[in-house]
Amino acid sequence: QRRFAQLQADPHRHAQQQMKSEGKGSKTPFRDSLKGGNLKLMLLVLLGAAAGQAVVWYGGQFYALFFLSSMLKVDATTSYLLIAAALALGVPFFIFFGWLSDRIGRKKIILAGCLLAAVTYIPIFKGLTHFANPAIEEARSSSPALVVADPNTCSFQFDPVGLRKFTSSCDVATAALTKAGVPYDVQPAAAGSLAMVNVGSASVTSYEAAGLTKEEGKAKADAFGAELKTALTTAGYPAKADGSRINYAGTIFMLWLLVLYVTMVYGPIAAYLVELFPTRIRYTSMSLPYHIGNGWFGGFLPAISFALVAGTGNLYYGLWYPIIIALMSVVIGGLFLRETKDVDITK
Template structure:
């Protein structure tokens, strides 16, 4: 029984036959639905914060909602351990059937969950619990789908076969945004009242389709072969991570492959959207359409680079993607500024802003619970500039001096003095801060800084072209990664071994890229400094991967 599917797998080296298309379709479709479920929460964070975190102020509630979203990323590696172990013990098919049931059920329950107004603090507690279950399920889904497809693929076509799995995250994001858009247009104002639940409840239908299709699948031939030969691992976690020979490859796969892949993936899609919308102040709808256009153009390249990796190798393509990202991120994002908000570019060039302050007077303004008050003179200046979306440089002032902001250079520069807000009462601080903010806004406007991007000045073809280039970098590093990870590890512990580095890389290095990069921007004032995070990680991966990881395209499973 083991040899029949194995023979079938290798008999189709000339193309993808019907049975293999079914394997790819079933695995990819289920993974699309998993990503759909996962991204719904992020897309509806603002509404979720009102429904489930209304017991605190609006800002703190939104922060809590984002932290709950981040929790899903945090637990993904733990899902990789739990379900990776099951996948190596009982089989790929059964395990990723379990993961999709957990994901679909958790998402559907969110659509039925009473709000904070109805059941109080129990609502956010249950919501976060469901979010954790989603992250755990996703941690087990990807490794199962990638392993299952790869173990069905003929030699010489694993890059092509598994590249279809790589398109699923983008397609899942598309699907979630499409369903939300249809519901918003159809329901109007009622969407935020009760209509937001519909996209979550649709998961019941998607779950039924996915389960039905996956129940028709057979176990992977490679797993059946080692099962029939009595070679299954009895302790996958111990073999994968307790054996230095394999653990070394796990660590190299993390730092020499998935970490760089992850930051390029998130940088080219999510951070690019954030940069357009929040930094360059491009209209939110236009920014989403720009990224959507880039994704439509770029998504086929997942398959292109996956297939190309079967010919020239996985390693060379992924390393090239990391190096290109490191070398071109700064000019590309500066190009986005030039073509999306030229008025901001002109203002920065002709009237640069500098904060002159005692470094000891400047706080790192991060407060997840909304209880701290940042009232020192430096904090007042930086907070006002951040809210206005204005980049600035920092210049040290003598200890104890009150912070100032300088707009422009030379004799024509405008200097505004801040105020020591920490010496004032609450009411006095508000009055002084409102006055300072008004002065600063007037001076910035006079210097040519736009409050919003002028949409009539946006060069849409060039902005879309630059974003498409970023997406193509994403496809370079992501298209071949599944085949490479699968081929790095032995069949008996493959599910466990490949899942952990993938989900640490994507869940932690990649998932926290937007918040990390924004924190760097906020601390330094330079709108491009947030790019140093993905650049440093991509360079690290390029060096480690090039020196220490082997090419695997000709390795049999």
Template sequence: ACRTVMGTEVFEAWGWRVPFLLSILLLAISVYIRMQLNESPVFMKMKAEGKASKAPLTESFARWDNLKVVIMSLLGGTAGQAVVWYTGQFYALFFLLQMLKIEPQTANLLIAGSLLIGTPFFIFFGSLSDRIGRKKIIMAGCIIAALTYFPIFKALTEYGNPDVFVAQEQNPVVVVADPGQCAFQFDPVGKAKFTSSCDIAKSLLAKRAIPYTNQAAEPGSVAQIRIGERVLPSFEGSSMAAADFKVQSEAFTATLSGALKEAGYPEKADPAKIHYPMVLLLLTLLVIYVTMVYGPIAAWLVELFPARIRYTSMSLPYHIGNGWFGGFLPTVAFAMVAATGDIYYGLWYPIVIAVMTAVLGILFLPETKDRDINHT
């Protein structure tokens, strides 16, 4: 709504802050709701009987019988839930914007539409977990997601920006560089500087979402980008002053953009060629995976731990799982794409984590749907 009212230029300059400021209203509402709630009957009864833990941190993390459940619920539960969640909502949007170059307003509306359609499934899978179990649904969500991410994201490319396929077939891109100059471009806080000729070339191609292959060059040589028959030498920026690097980088970016355009690589997805119903369907499918792993997770975590240390014990796997395993997904995936030139290679991160969670969860975590949550 803000982008539509303000216009894209104003929104991207400063208007994107407005939704964050408006969230103050949501905060006020959530604080009000929280103040009207009582503690759970389980906690109140435990407190009245004097059974509350006097050292919840010690009981949660310093005793192996509980610590192993904490570790397993992280690696065999919330880690997989987190990457499936972040892939379905956040990485999907990142992929539409950065890889397929779909116009931001369109991408956001497509994601919003998929969330609108998929949200009722949170209730469905939460309710289903009360009947058939939490573990079955979460593990199934992780496994199905891991098996289908590659075909789904390749289909998103086919229906969202088909020109990329045509250009890649007619004018393939190759980065010829000394492997020793090529860094793994993991930059979670946006402060790292990648200034070797290889890193400059790969970073620009990755940001433009241009698929490419790698070819080793002589040690110490300056990297090159080959687009079909055309060869563009990169430049070595490691010893350049910041101002000189900026000028050279802008010039090289302009040259590369011109060469890619001549080779048929689109700067943006053509709105007339986007198959909107199919893209929306694929995005909705990704959201349904999210609902499978997220709908039952709160009940499962609550039931895994005794009441006296429940809040402390479940907080660590939930927040580490979502904040670290999920939160780093876009950054890690971009670095993997930049390293390989394969716009789908970043999907290996959520796939590996989801498979790990499925294996550990199936082998080492119990089903809890019939467990009495009053136990202390």
């Protein structure tokens, strides 16, 4: 992908070298990039292109891998091989959509990829569950899990740097179920009561982790984890995906669709960003929205999605984050960004 982006940007390098030889480059590119209309353009590019590209890219590769291995409990080696197969099938489309963008335009392909991802992410990830670990669907249907807890003790478990501690009995229960890949519903309980997990005919009481010593916390966690695991196993929830039941062709097809959207947003993005900004401040102007878009909007996707899943018990609720960001880019990019395929990048 990076090499393809470099190949797309080759005309820009020629233009940059020409500009330097003619002495037309900016001596204060950062300050000049933040002036007037260019600052507005950078913000529009961030929200109308880079952010959407980032969540579709991260969603289609990194979150898909996380979903397979952590939510669906497919073993790590198989998960990597499935992703690798989908990427191998998808790689030619980076070139195809880069080529197509030279003919019909960059903007419409990037925004079409964002729109398709937003519309189809939930059914695709449901398809992944169906093909990769159907036992989760079956257990959910026959023995739904229910967390009964005081809603005031349930936190939004957003922790991008791993420093926060979620110690309430509700947070302990919901985090354990989310990490186990078990969907659940939440039912309000009396204020001050300990959270309980009801699954099948079993009822498991959670615990308050605040104020416990390290040894006490480990003992409580081990006891709760063992009791919860027994209840989930009895109810039919798998500790890991059964390799004999994985529909490999169906799983790879779902993953390939996700990769296809990645190729749509990523294939033309280098050329699009190059052509949006004037040559004298291009490197700085395109770098800021691109790296903020990928670093922040894309980088926070796993943490935000996990928090959304833990807060609702819905394995697919975390997808609303990339869906909303992708739709934001479709609207802002569609209304306020121009097409660039015929732009002379030497000016």
